[in-house]
Structure formats: structure tokens, C-alpha cells
Amino acid sequence: MEKIMVIAGEASGDMHAARVVEELKKINPKLEFIGMGGQRMAEAGVELLYDPTKLSTIGFIEAVKHLRLMYRILSKLEEAMKEEEPAVILLVDYSGFNMKVAKVAQRCGIPAVNYFAPSAWVWGQWRANKMAKRDVTIASVFPMEEQVYREAGAEVEFVGHPILDIVDPNLDTTEFCREYNLSSEKTIVGLLPGSRQQEVDALLASMLEAASQLQERYQRELKFLLPVADTIANSELEAEIKQYDLEIELIAGQSYQVMKVADLLLTASGTATLEAACFKTPMVIVYKTSLSTYLLGKLLVKIPYVGLPNVIAEEEVVPELLQGAVTGDKIADEALNILNSNSKQEDITEKLDQVINRLGEQGAIKRVAKLVLATGGISNGAS
Incomplete structure (x- = not known):
């Protein structure tokens, strides 16, 4: 039975990751999931190795307070990669930490997909360059994100923004x-x-x-x-x-x-x-x-x-x-x-x-799920 590792940090990433996991299970019910995230991921069927959602911080200085803990968690995740041998790793948001996870995944020979990738269009091309060097496939949600990662040489698929799947503009109030x-x-x-x-x-x-x-x-x-x-x-x-x-x-x-x-x-x-x-x-x-x-x-x-x-x-x-x-x-x-x-x-x-x-069309979550399966060489479970 094939496994997928899913890594998210804050509440929003936990939510987006859970939705992709739910879609993956629809496509292939035999999949198993391990990783890091919060309650939404746990409810979706992910075996959590750690829940960091309560440590959510805003800002550079604030994040430093949890730096030592983050490295301990990173070490634990590397052990899990070696023991569980997931077919692919889905990185969701939480860019500072997930950039480090991507490096570990590459070292372990495990392909990775990054959904809500580091905002290179905000912070500079170097973030895109790093993820490209780590052979991470980018599930791009913004048009400017797709452009900057392509220029860096990364494998990119513009999936669109999941907000179009989540928000109903015709909501009855x-x-x-x-x-x-x-x-x-x-x-x-x-x-x-x-x-x-x-x-x-x-x-x-x-x-x-x-x-x-x-x-x-x-x-x-x-x-x-x-x-x-x-x-x-x-x-x-x-x-x-x-x-x-x-x-x-x-x-x-x-x-x-x-x-x-x-x-x-x-x-x-x-x-x-x-x-x-x-x-x-x-x-x-x-x-x-x-x-x-x-x-x-x-x-x-x-x-x-x-x-x-x-x-x-x-x-x-x-x-x-x-x-x-x-x-x-x-x-x-x-x-x-x-x-x-x-x-x-x-x-x-x-x-x-x-x-x-400009955010694309509905169906982003399904496109991300299919990209994760393709990147990990996993069947759709139909057979």
C-alpha cells in the first residue's frame, strides 16, 4: 500500500492540505497518509507525527523563538521518510520550514510537490531558485507565481486557486x-x-x-x-x-x-x-x-x-x-x-x-491531487 507524506503548518495550510487528501482518497482509496499538520488533516485520515498549528507566528523575529523545536521536528520527519518510504511528499504553504523539508526529501530521493509555494514573487527569485534546485514540482496558484518559478527552471503546473472551489459567490444569504x-x-x-x-x-x-x-x-x-x-x-x-x-x-x-x-x-x-x-x-x-x-x-x-x-x-x-x-x-x-x-x-x-x-478556473484541488499522484508515480486506484 503506497504512502504519501503531507506537510503543513498553520491552520490555513492544514485546511488546504486536508482538502487535497480528501480528493486523493476519492481517486485512490487505498492510499495511506502520514505527516505534519492539524486537526483538519487528522480528520481527513492523515497519521500526524506532529501538530504545529498552535505555534502559528507572524513575522521574522517571532518565528525564531521556535527555531530549535522546528529542527527537532525536521529530524523526526527525516527519520519517517527513511522508515516509511513515501512515494511522494506534498508540501503545503509553511514556506520557511517546507523549504528545509524539500532539501531533506531530495537527500532521501523522494519527489515533492509544493502547493502554495514560497512567495518568490514577493521575497525574491532566490526562493524559486532553491526549490528548482531541489527538484520540487510547483502546483502554482497565482499567475505571477507560475512565471517566476518557470524562469527559475522549476517544473510548474498552474492549477489555479482553490478559493474558486471553496467560495460560492452565489451564496444564499x-x-x-x-x-x-x-x-x-x-x-x-x-x-x-x-x-x-x-x-x-x-x-x-x-x-x-x-x-x-x-x-x-x-x-x-x-x-x-x-x-x-x-x-x-x-x-x-x-x-x-x-x-x-x-x-x-x-x-x-x-x-x-x-x-x-x-x-x-x-x-x-x-x-x-x-x-x-x-x-x-x-x-x-x-x-x-x-x-x-x-x-x-x-x-x-x-x-x-x-x-x-x-x-x-x-x-x-x-x-x-x-x-x-x-x-x-x-x-x-x-x-x-x-x-x-x-x-x-x-x-x-x-x-x-x-x-x-486571473486565478484560473474551478477544479484546483482535483488538479493538485492528480499532480501529486503523477509526481509520485502512483496509480489512480481504478485497477
């Missing part, structure tokens, strides 16, 4: 609107401060200050919705919100419903911005990290934008505010520029549609 008393008479603003505690700590206060200003300065009645990730405690959000004269609906999950019904989103930079783009919802993107991480990033980052819709479009489709510019005043100003202009809203909607078109 009738029941959701009824439950939260939403109507066209109210302008709905969604607050998405992130799914990591570090993001919430850095962004929520400024978002709430912006909401407070919008309540004072905007001419129509506003309704604020805040979908709460399962990684964040409601009590902490409630304590922060109490400091402002605001009525904000805290909603367990259902972030897609919020994105669909909102007239505007105030959102942390990240995957949520692409999810919102699928609904063509105007947004203001905010990003704030530790000063050390930001300064290092300024030296290394090779692109002018941080928001994914802007990166993909290669222009500022939606406003983004970074570091010191993340204040209640500036967020509110950008929000009002959008809310008070129908032409601005229409322009953003049209350009977000173009962004999504």
Missing part, C-alpha cells in the same frame, strides 16, 4: 439577513481583524475607532458585523468593543455570509481579501506587524502592495493602509471615500472581477 435583521435600508460594514490573536491585537482597536467615526460621519444608518474565527475568544472581543459606543454583531464563523452582504469590509491583509474579492465586495485592507518585522520586510519585499487583490491586479484596486497609517482616522477616510461614491464602488467591483478571472 436570505436566512442570514433575516436572523440579523439586515435590509437595504442599512449600510452594512464588516470588520475582519484576522484569525490570529496577533492580528486582532494589532488591528481591532483601529478598526473600532474607524467604525466609531463612520457612525458619526456617514449620513445613512450603519450596521456593523464582526465574524469571529474559532481561534479567537468572544470575551476578548467583547471587552475591546465595550470601550466604544458601538453596536457590533459578533457572529460565530459565517464570514462568507458577512462578505456577501456587506457594502464595505475593513479587513486584515491575507486570504480573506481574496475571499472577499470572490463576492466583489469593496474593502479597505489594513496590515500591521512588529516594527522589526516591518523594517526587514521593507528591505526584502520586491512588490509595491501587500493586499492580494492589488498584487494580482498589479495596481491599487482597493486602498491598503500599512503600519503607522493604520489609524481610525485614515481607515474611516478611506471607507467614506468608497461609501460616498457609487462610481468608486462600481470601479472596484469591476476590477475585483478581473482579479478573480
